[in-house]
Amino acid sequence: EAQVTQNPRYLITVTGKKLTVTCSQNMNHEYMSWYRQDPGLGLRQIYYSMNVEVTDKGDVPEGYKVSRKEKRNFPLILESPSPNQTSLYFCASRRDGNYGYTFGSGTRLTVV
Amino acid sequence: GQQVMQIPQYQHVQEGEDFTTYCNSSTTLSNIQWYKQRPGGHPVFLIQLVKSGEVKKQKRLTFQFGEAKKNSSLHITATQTTDVGTYFCTPNFGNEKLTFGTGTRLTIIP
Numbered sequence: 001e002a003q004v005t006q007n008p009r010y011l012i013t014v015t016g017k018k019l020t021v022t023c024s025q026n027m028n029h030e031y032m033s034w035y036r037q038d039p040g041l042g043l044r045q046i047y048y049s050m051n052v053e054v055t056d057k058g059d060v061p062e063g064y065k066v067s068r069k070e071k072r073n074f075p076l077i078l079e080s081p082s083p084n085q086t087s088l089y090f091c092a093s094r095r096d097g098n099y100g101y102t103f104g105s106g107t108r109l110t111v112v
Numbered sequence: 113g114q115q116v117m118q119i120p121q122y123q124h125v126q127e128g129e130d131f132t133t134y135c136n137s138s139t140t141l142s143n144i145q146w147y148k149q150r151p152g153g154h155p156v157f158l159i160q161l162v163k164s165g166e167v168k169k170q171k172r173l174t175f176q177f178g179e180a181k182k183n184s185s186l187h188i189t190a191t192q193t194t195d196v197g198t199y200f201c202t203p204n205f206g207n208e209k210l211t212f213g214t215g216t217r218l219t220i221i222p
Contacts, residue, residue, distance in 0.1 A: 031208060033208070033210070035212070040214065041214065042200070042211075042212050042213045042214035042215060043155065043200065043211070043212035043213075044211060044212075045209060045210060045211055048208045048209070048210075050208060056208070058209055058211075059209070059211055090154055090155070092155075098143065098160050098162055099157075099160070100145050100147070100157030100158075100159075100160055101145075101147075101155070101157060101210075102157065103154040103155050103156070104154065105154055106154050
């Protein structure tokens with residue numbers, strides 16, 4: 001089944017403890033992207049990648065890192081999480097051309 | 113700067129009534145995508161509009177792209193309870209920076 005898989009689905013962590021949210025897609029898509037969703041603020045793009053080793057900042061990149069070493073994986077790294085990074089995170093991918101994004105099921109992160 | 117406004121933010125309709133949400137940009141768009149997110153779910157791609165004046169239909173959903181490629185609309189005819197959710201327009205200004213904004217949340221009164 002064609003899908004975008006994020007792990008974990010839920011995570012509660014403490015301030016300052018490094019964490020990684022994994023994202024993997026099995027559709028050989030070129031583009032991948034990370035979003036966070038907060039009440040009243042909609043979906044905001046954190047980082048995106050247009051292919052292996054090609055990444056760029058979205059609207060809210062501060063406090064996050066990404067890497068794209070392989071086409072299928074696009075992990076989101078929080079080096080030192082803070083409570084204002086408590087949010088619902090979505091990973092998404094799409095193929096090159098006029099195509100929409102396929103989203104993962106989301107990761108609900110709580111930083112205490 | 114590049115700004116897009118989607119209106120209304122909320123819409124409550126009686127089941128069977130029509131619903132429309134609008135997306136307006138201050139600058140010309142390369143294309144625009146529409147997504148739907150059910151409560152508790154993830155966004156699901158509905159359609160992409162590319163050409164000036166384009167109109168596309170998906171069953172009871174009609175999508176339009178303005179002649180000047182600065183606005184778009186999604187119209188749902190005879191809403192059903194399955195239409196509940198938040199509808200997002202995602203404008204593309206020619207790069208991969210796709211921001212969804214707050215969308216229009218549709219609730220249906222049975």
